[in-house]
Amino acid sequence: MFDSLKKKLSALKSKESERIDELEESEEPDTSIPEEPVEEPKKKAPKTTAKSKSDDDDLLDDDFWDDEAFWKNDKFFEDAPEDEDDFEEDIIPEKPAPKPAPKQPVKKESPLPEEKPAAEKPALEEPKRARASIFERRSKQEAPKQKEAAPQETKEVRPEPVKQVEVQPEPVKPEPAPVVKQTEEVKPAPVKNVEVQPPAEPEARSVDESKKGFFSKRGEKKHEAPVAASVSKNAKSIDKDDIESILWDLEIGLLESDVALPVIDAIKEGVQQVLSERKVERGENLGDIVEEALKSAIGSVLQSNEFDFDKFIDDSDKPAVVMFVGINGTGKTTSIAKLANRLQKSGRTVVLAASDTFRAGAIEQLTIHSDNLGVKIIKHQSGADPAAVAYDAVEHAKSKHKDVVLVDTAGRMQTNSNLMDEMKKIKRVVKPNLVIFVGDALAGNDAVEQAKAFNDAIGLDAIILTKIDADAKGGAALSIAHSIGKPIAFMSMGQEYEDIIKFDSEWMLERLFSD
Ligand SMILES: Nc1nc2c(ncn2[C@@H]2O[C@H](COP(=O)(O)OP(=O)(O)OP(=O)(O)O)[C@@H](O)[C@H]2O)c(=O)[nH]1
Structure with a gap:
C-alpha cells in the first residue's frame, strides 16, 4: 500500500544519502x-x-x-x-x-x-x-x-x-548554549506492542495509553536512545524551501494513494509542523526525518478513529442492536457473519436479522452463515418489509435475552432516494444502538462520498472497512474516517470468518508503510 508515497520517500532518502556521502568524502582535506x-x-x-x-x-x-x-x-x-x-x-x-x-x-x-x-x-x-x-x-x-x-x-x-553585507556593526553577543530540546517521545511510559496478527486485539490497552499520540508510543519503541540525546549546537533547521518541496512531493504521493484532499491537508499540516521545528544533526538523513514526521501525522489521523466495539456492546442495554448499511457488494453480509462469529467466541449471544429482502439470494446467504455458526436468524420472504424483519429480530432477542442483534440491510446507492428512505424506516423502527457503514477500501475516494451521503441520510456511528487485503493504495482508510469524522471499528481482510480485526492505528500505519 501507499506505493507511490513510498517511492517518493525512498527517492528523497537516496538523494539525501548521496549528499551526505559527498560531504563526507570532501571532508578529508579540512584537517590539514x-x-x-x-x-x-x-x-x-x-x-x-x-x-x-x-x-x-x-x-x-x-x-x-x-x-x-x-x-x-x-x-x-x-x-x-x-x-x-x-x-x-x-x-x-x-x-x-x-x-x-x-x-x-x-x-x-x-x-x-x-x-x-x-x-x-x-x-x-x-x-x-x-x-x-x-x-x-x-x-x-x-x-x-x-x-x-x-x-x-x-x-x-x-x-x-x-x-556579509547583513553583518550588524554592533558587537555580537555570543548566544547561550543551545537548550537541550527533548521531544515528547521521551516519555517513559510502557511500550505497547504492535499487533499484526488478526486474532490478536489491543483490548488490554488502558484508557490513558490509548489516548497517547502515535509519536509518543512510537518513540518509546523505536527511538529511546536517540531522543534522550540532546540537540547539538551544530544542528540546523530545515530550509523553508526544502520543506515546501517535501510537502509538495508528499501531496502528490498521497493523492496517488487515493487519499482525500482534506486528509492530505491535515497530514501536510502535521508534517510541516514537525519539520519546521526539527533540527537536523550532521549525518542525519532528511528522508528518515520526513518519514518519521509523515508517520506521526498519519498516525494522528488514524488514531483519532479508533473505536472499542466490544466495550460499546457491553455498555449498551441488551439487546444491543447494530445495523449495517452501505452500497451494494461492499461486504455487509460477510462482515455480519464475521462479527457474529467473533461475538459468539467471546461469549456473547447473537441474533441475525435478514433485512436485505431486496437482493435475490441475500436471505439464503445469511442463512448459510447462521447455520455454519449456529446462530439464530430471523427472516421473512424475499421482498418483505425489511423494517418488520428487523423488528421481529429485536423482539426475539428481547424475549430470549440475547446480547446482540445484527441487522443486515440491502445494498443501495446513496442516490436512490426510495431505498435510502427504506433504510431510514428501519432505523426509526428498531432504533439501533449503532449504525455501521460498511465501505469497500478498494473504492477509494468514491467510498468517501458514499460514507458522507449515508452519514447525511441516517447518521453513522462507525465504519467497517472491507477488502483491506486487496486494497493496493491504502488511502481509503485514512480518507473515510477523517472525512466523516467517525471511527473505524473493524477492518475486514479476506473471506474467512476470522478475517476481521479491530481497527488499530499502529497496525494500519505499519501496513501502509510496509513493503
Ligand atoms: N477479498 C475480500 N472479499 C470480501 C471481503 N468482504 C466481503 N468480500 C466479498 O465481497 C463480496 C460481497 O460480499 P457481501 O457480503 O455479499 O456484500 P454485501 O454488502 O452484503 O452485498 P449486497 O447485499 O449486495 O449489498 C463477496 O464475494 C464477499 O466474499 C473482504 O474483506 N475481502
Whole structure:
C-alpha cells in the first residue's frame, strides 16, 4: 500500500544519502588546513601573521589604500622597506596586539574588538562553509546574528559574500548554549506492542495509553536512545524551501494513494509542523526525518478513529442492536457473519436479522452463515418489509435475552432516494444502538462520498472497512474516517470468518508503510 508515497520517500532518502556521502568524502582535506596558522606564531613576533592569500588581498584592499590615517603616518614612510617582506615586518610591530591577530593591523576601521578570536581560525571555517548543505542554508541566512560572525575576514574569501553585507556593526553577543530540546517521545511510559496478527486485539490497552499520540508510543519503541540525546549546537533547521518541496512531493504521493484532499491537508499540516521545528544533526538523513514526521501525522489521523466495539456492546442495554448499511457488494453480509462469529467466541449471544429482502439470494446467504455458526436468524420472504424483519429480530432477542442483534440491510446507492428512505424506516423502527457503514477500501475516494451521503441520510456511528487485503493504495482508510469524522471499528481482510480485526492505528500505519 501507499506505493507511490513510498517511492517518493525512498527517492528523497537516496538523494539525501548521496549528499551526505559527498560531504563526507570532501571532508578529508579540512584537517590539514589549520596547521599553517598554528605553527606561525612560534616564529619571531612580527612574523606571527600567517601570510595567506587573503592577507595579500587585504594589503591591496581599496579601503586600506584609501585610509587617510595611514597615509599620514610619516613614520611609516621613513622606515618604509624596499621589499615586500620587510614591508610587512615593519608594519606589524606597530600594532599592540601581542597575539596573532593578522587582520587587525590592516582593518583599522573594524569596530569589533571582540571578533579577534574568530580571526584566528579563518582557514578552518572557510572550507566547511563552502560545502554547506541544504540544511545549513537557512542557518547561514541567520548567521550575522551568531557568535562566529567575523565580517572582515570572511568578506573576501567566502563564497557567498552577500551574506556579509547583513553583518550588524554592533558587537555580537555570543548566544547561550543551545537548550537541550527533548521531544515528547521521551516519555517513559510502557511500550505497547504492535499487533499484526488478526486474532490478536489491543483490548488490554488502558484508557490513558490509548489516548497517547502515535509519536509518543512510537518513540518509546523505536527511538529511546536517540531522543534522550540532546540537540547539538551544530544542528540546523530545515530550509523553508526544502520543506515546501517535501510537502509538495508528499501531496502528490498521497493523492496517488487515493487519499482525500482534506486528509492530505491535515497530514501536510502535521508534517510541516514537525519539520519546521526539527533540527537536523550532521549525518542525519532528511528522508528518515520526513518519514518519521509523515508517520506521526498519519498516525494522528488514524488514531483519532479508533473505536472499542466490544466495550460499546457491553455498555449498551441488551439487546444491543447494530445495523449495517452501505452500497451494494461492499461486504455487509460477510462482515455480519464475521462479527457474529467473533461475538459468539467471546461469549456473547447473537441474533441475525435478514433485512436485505431486496437482493435475490441475500436471505439464503445469511442463512448459510447462521447455520455454519449456529446462530439464530430471523427472516421473512424475499421482498418483505425489511423494517418488520428487523423488528421481529429485536423482539426475539428481547424475549430470549440475547446480547446482540445484527441487522443486515440491502445494498443501495446513496442516490436512490426510495431505498435510502427504506433504510431510514428501519432505523426509526428498531432504533439501533449503532449504525455501521460498511465501505469497500478498494473504492477509494468514491467510498468517501458514499460514507458522507449515508452519514447525511441516517447518521453513522462507525465504519467497517472491507477488502483491506486487496486494497493496493491504502488511502481509503485514512480518507473515510477523517472525512466523516467517525471511527473505524473493524477492518475486514479476506473471506474467512476470522478475517476481521479491530481497527488499530499502529497496525494500519505499519501496513501502509510496509513493503
Ligand atoms: N477479498 C475480500 N472479499 C470480501 C471481503 N468482504 C466481503 N468480500 C466479498 O465481497 C463480496 C460481497 O460480499 P457481501 O457480503 O455479499 O456484500 P454485501 O454488502 O452484503 O452485498 P449486497 O447485499 O449486495 O449489498 C463477496 O464475494 C464477499 O466474499 C473482504 O474483506 N475481502
